[in-house]
Amino acid sequence: MPPASVRATLIEVAKLAGTSKTSVSRFFGPERERLTPSLQARIANAATTLGYQPNLMARGLKGGGSRLLGVLVADIRNPFSVAVVHGIEQAARAHGYSLIVCNTDNDPEREQQHLSLLKSYQVEGLIINAAGQPEAQLQALMHSGVPLVLLDREVHQLDVDVIGLDNALAIDMALDHLVQQGYRSLLYVSESPAHASTRQERLQRFNQQAESLGIKSQTLILGNSAPHFEALTVFTQHSASSPGAVLCANGNVTLAMTRSFQQLGIPLGPTGLMGIDELDWCELITPGITTLAQPTDDIGHAAVSCLLNQLNGSAPTSPVRYRHAPRLQVRGSTTLKPNL
Amino acid sequence: MPPASVRATLIEVAKLAGTSKTSVSRFFGPERERLTPSLQARIANAATTLGYQPNLMARGLKGGGSRLLGVLVADIRNPFSVAVVHGIEQAARAHGYSLIVCNTDNDPEREQQHLSLLKSYQVEGLIINAAGQPEAQLQALMHSGVPLVLLDREVHQLDVDVIGLDNALAIDMALDHLVQQGYRSLLYVSESPAHASTRQERLQRFNQQAESLGIKSQTLILGNSAPHFEALTVFTQHSASSPGAVLCANGNVTLAMTRSFQQLGIPLGPTGLMGIDELDWCELITPGITTLAQPTDDIGHAAVSCLLNQLNGSAPTSPVRYRHAPRLQVRGSTTLKPNL
DNA sequence: GAGCCTATTGGGAACGTTCCCATTTTACTG
DNA sequence: CAGTAAAATGGGAACGTTCCCAATAGGCTC
Known part of the structure; x- marks a missing residue:
């Protein structure tokens, strides 16, 4: 029936x-x-x-808990974000929670709207990959007792759990690898670090470590319209005297740089190319692009367990800052002399 | 304050x-x-x-509408799905709706669970990219008055709106293009069509059209462990007599085939490669992979407006079957003689 | 077998809304 | 200025749960 x-x-x-x-x-x-x-x-x-x-709405109303977790993603089309959401979903489901996923497209205003929305749905916890710096709202949320976890990006003056990559370690690993491979001049390329703590941390660590290792280094910030071809061309011209490698701050940058290398006809290897974030296609670009893969599932799981700890009241007194180690995936793009 | x-x-x-x-x-x-x-x-x-x-929970309870739309995706890590969800989100937000996104990872059981869950949350509409064939549940949902839209894949014996690619047209366009480029022997590669109507439609159309055009054709179903290297090798060996091209049924297949081409050392162009679904990296694989891009945003928007039409009672009497035309993106992988 | 404790079950209020209907106010007609 | 219609506002029930507490039933002890 x-x-x-x-x-x-x-x-x-x-x-x-x-x-x-x-x-x-x-x-x-x-x-x-x-x-x-x-x-x-x-x-x-x-x-x-x-x-x-x-009827979960009725249950949510009466105080039995909505069994909903809010997830705020800055860019849902970024494969890294998707992979993390996938991990979050797995973990959440295992604990009987569902997800409301909101995408801000890196727009602080939409972030604000989505935050109020999620609050309206009485989510029991919030996982936030911040686009702007919504301290005020998040602080209010915190005070009203909603467990919070920041994903990948920190927010100023907000003392909550942060889950993400160990950025310093990642940069160190990258530099280690590149230097070991014989590159003597490095170009670090990032998107504007203005609103993303992760980008700042990586950039800063790069400068600091490059200096302390005594390596020739420069940085390039990718703008929307920036004519970075020029910078890239200049950079590769010195390669005879000291071989250079380009380090990309994230997957988007790796994509952009790979495009540029091709358009300028720069061969991979003689000029190194390496990226943070692993992507499907990195192994397909001859001779393969070396990457630092983030453990996205682990990150997602960690975010959920932080939330659950807070919900159970078993949260540690001070916020956790859980930094995951990347995995180095060596490929041909950072092999200086392919024939040896 | x-x-x-x-x-x-x-x-x-x-x-x-x-x-x-x-x-x-x-x-x-x-x-x-x-x-x-x-x-x-x-x-x-x-x-x-x-x-x-x-408090939207309370509103949802009293009958004012939950303002939630449920989205069920078969594989959230597929860039095509993500792109469509992105479109859905845009459209939904524009109309004051939020999304509960559930991922089934192509598991019919999880699909069942998620469907009941979404029902429990009193979603006002459901956009479903089916993993299995949950006719029974969907029928029940329909009868209980929840507007339904199927995305990309149809479900047997279920008369509801379907939004997706015009599969027949896509195959026709692909064949047109490949024949025009001079390929005379075609290999169609797909994942198992068992549970996805889209795959069936494409496969069937391919067979039908290839025959009616009098083209030598074969098909290959990609299994998990299938040793398709052999088939691919054999296929390319005849290329001298009649140049061959491989047509990939979707993005996943394109990825797998690109890998295989590289591992087997098959050059792109002399043996053609073309895929349905546009991906970031298709332009980066020298000499570029020709694709049929799906209008993902349009598809997402269309799904939402179908839902809203049903909600407004202004739905047409019989279900809509909205098929979108793909956009042909020609690149080097389907140019037979690069030097001419 | 009376007395008590515990295991099981049930009734009612409350959660924060929306919606129906009644009431008050305002504006207009003649 | 009474009379009436329309506009603006308010009171109360209802939505489907959960939770507190009361009530009943069953099993002991002495």
Whole structure:
């Protein structure tokens, strides 16, 4: 028999099972075991007959918890973000939570809107990959008791858990690798670090480490219209005296730089190319692009467990800052002399 | 002044504004204009002071609509899916809707679970990129009045709107292009068409058209462990007599085939390679991979407007089957003689 | 077998809205 | 200026749950 076309309620199930709504409610909650086996059977029966499914809106209203987690992503089309969301989803589902995913397209205004929206839906926790610096709103959210976790990017003056890559380690690993491969001059390319702490951290670490290693280095900020061809051309011209490599701050940059290398006819290897973030196609560009892969699933899982810890009240007193180590994926683009 | 740390309710706003909850409710609904300007001002004032935000759970409960749309995606890591979700999100937001996005990872069981879940959240509409064939559940959903739209893949015995690519046209365009470029032998590669109508349609059309055009053709189904290297090698060996091209049924296949071409050392162009779905990196693989790009944003927008039409009761009597035309992106991988 | 404790069950209020309907106010007609 | 219609506002029930507490049933102890 097909379920009734109008949704059955707790009360109807109770009526059919010859019991009270309270018992039915218990049956679907964590107190099922308190019910007599025979009662349990009757309720189970009635529920299936009617095709009953709890109305989570009502539950959310009464205070039983919405079982929703809000996820705010700065750029949903970025494969890194998607991979992390995938991890978050896995972990959330394992704990009986669902996700409301909002995409801000890196627009602080949309971020604001989405934050109020998520609050309106009574999400039990929030995972935020910030586009702007919405301290005020987040602070308010925090004070109203909503667990918060920042993903990848920090927000000033906000003391909450942060999950992401160990940026310093990543840069160190990259420099290590490049120097070991014989590159003596480095160009670090990033998108504007203005609103993303991650970009700042990486950039800063790069400058600091390059200096302390005594390596010739420069940086290039990718603008929308920036004529970076010129900079790139100049950079590669010195390669005879000291071989150079380009380090890309993230996947987007790697894409842009790969394009530029091709358009300028710069061969990969003799001029090195390396990127943070692993992408499907990095192995396909001859001779392969070396990357630092982020453990995206781990990051997603970590974000959810931080949230759950906060929900259980078992959160540590001071915020956690969990930095994950990247995995170095060596390919041909950072091999100086392919023939040796 | 910071908003109160506990969420303000309609009643508190009403009290502060010296009016009734009904008026405040109206203020935040579509009947704002019915209120005296002075009353509107008082309410607006009180609301900002208290940092009031409607509780959408409560609204959803009472029947005012949850303002939620459910999106069920078969594979959230597929760039095509993400792009469509992006389009859906844009359109939904423009109409004041938010998204609960669920990922099934192509697992029919998870699909079932997610469907009940979405139902529980009282979503006002459902956009489904089916993993299995959940006719029963979807039928039930339909009968209970939830607007439904299928994305990309159809479900048997289910008469609802379907939005997706015009698969027949896509195959025709591909064949046209390949034949025009001089390829005389075609290999169509697809993932298992077992549970995805799209794959079936494309495959069938390919066979049908190849025959009616009198072209030598074969098909290859990509299994998990299938040793397709052999088939590919054999296929390319005849290329002297009649030049061959490989047509990939979707982005995943294009990725796999590109890998295989490289591992087998098959040059692109002399053996053609073309894929349905546009991907970031297709232009980067020398000499560029020809693709049929799907208008993902349009598809997303169309899905939302179908849903809204149904919600407004202005739906046409019989289900719409909206097929979008792909855009041909010609690149070097389908140029037989690069030197001419 | 009376008395008590515990395991099981049920009734009612509350959550924050929306919507129906009743009431008050305003504006207009003649 | 009474009379009436229309506009503006307010009161209360209802949505489907959960949770507190009361009530009942069952099993002990002495």
